[in-house]
Amino acid sequence: MSLSDIIRHGPDAATLQLWLKKVPYAVYLDIRAEQHGDEILFILPADDKLIGNPTLPALHGGVVGAFMEQAAVFHLMARMSEPVIPRVIDFSLDYLRPTRLRDTYASCTLTRQGRQIANVSISAWQERSDTPNAIARAHFLIPEPD
Amino acid sequence: MSALTVAEKSDIIEKMCRYITHGHLQGICLESIDGEELTLRLPYRDELVGNPDTGAIHGGALTVLLDQALGIAAICCDRVGPVLTPTLDLRIDHLGTAPAGSDIFATARVYRVTRRVLFIAGFAYCESRDKPIARATGSWVLMPELDLTGLLEPAHGEGPS
Numbered sequence: 001m002s003l004s005d006i007i008r009h010g011p012d013a014a015t016l017q018l019w020l021k022k023v024p025y026a027v028y029l030d031i032r033a034e035q036h037g038d039e040i041l042f043i044l045p046a047d048d049k050l051i052g053n054p055t056l057p058a059l060h061g062g063v064v065g066a067f068m069e070q071a072a073v074f075h076l077m078a079r080m081s082e083p084v085i086p087r088v089i090d091f092s093l094d095y096l097r098p099t100r101l102r103d104t105y106a107s108c109t110l111t112r113q114g115r116q117i118a119n120v121s122i123s124a125w126q127e128r129s130d131t132p133n134a135i136a137r138a139h140f141l142i143p144e145p146d
Numbered sequence: 147m148s149a150l151t152v153a154e155k156s157d158i159i160e161k162m163c164r165y166i167t168h169g170h171l172q173g174i175c176l177e178s179i180d181g182e183e184l185t186l187r188l189p190y191r192d193e194l195v196g197n198p199d200t201g202a203i204h205g206g207a208l209t210v211l212l213d214q215a216l217g218i219a220a221i222c223c224d225r226v227g228p229v230l231t232p233t234l235d236l237r238i239d240h241l242g243t244a245p246a247g248s249d250i251f252a253t254a255r256v257y258r259v260t261r262r263v264l265f266i267a268g269f270a271y272c273e274s275r276d277k278p279i280a281r282a283t284g285s286w287v288l289m290p291e292l293d294l295t296g297l298l299e300p301a302h303g304e305g306p307s
Contacts, residue, residue: 025204028193051167052214060168061233062213066206070196085197088205092237 019074026070040078042071042106059099064124068106068136072120075108076140086140093136102126116142149224152179158222169214177251185253186215201246208270209238212282215252216266220286223256230292236284244279248272262288
């Protein structure tokens with residue numbers, strides 16, 4: 001079954017896992033998702049292969065961005081009445097503090113969803129959700145459903 | 147700081163590419179140096195796919211490559227020297243899609259250096275640099291008190307570790 005087929009079913013914790021398993025890059029990064037009420041929590045488990053600065057050690061800044069982008073994509077899909085795979089238009093990332101080699105979390109806010117364009121804000125943290133390591137926002141193009 | 151030779155830059159870039167664990171595992175390597183401009187290559191691998199229905203490369207894989215290319219451009223900038231330069235921000239415009247099976251290249255250049263901040267721009271492409279699939283701009287903080295020269299010493303054998 002393709003990702004397009006799977007996402008036709010509304011998301012719960014199990015379908016989010018199923019979505020993630022269909023994206024090779026999300027599998028490679030080992031991104032997880034948990035549903036807490038209406039909120040979706042995305043998790044990037046600590047792994048040596050994600051290190052950018054071995055001296056600190058800290059995660060590769062690009063990996064933190066990739067994790068946040070994937071979180072935004074699935075958060076947006078989970079909020080669609082008829083889920084389709086959105087295409088990223090642009091991604092803007094602010095690094096606030098080094099992301100150490102430990103589990104990283106992300107949550108998203110769908111700031112605006114139009115018919116064709118969506119704006120998603122993403123926050124990634126390690127210690128506490130109110131002290132993010134990085135924040136980002138992304139615009140997505142929502143393709144017309146087939 | 148006198149300008150680095152191409153050989154010196156090449157040495158710094160190759161050492162940084164080995165030092166950055168994740169980039170090294172991805173196979174990110176130096177492709178070319180042209181004056182103040184450097185180009186890195188990310189070899190295609192199936193696990194970089196972001197859209198399993200089209201085979202297109204994940205936007206995040208481009209973020210990794212561009213962050214690394216722009217960040218290394220900061221370190222081997224003629225006007226700076228090898229000091230620690232943490233990323234402040236990075237913006238990526240996705241102009242196109244990287245087709246399945248293609249290696250991706252990222253070119254970066256420092257276009258402005260102030261006392262504390264480096265402004266860097268770059269782009270990613272597959273077949274031709276005239277057809278970029280992504281553009282990136284970002285700011286890096288200059289921390290001259292954190293010298294990386296020790297990390298880049300040849301005495302470390304296999305590069306900084």
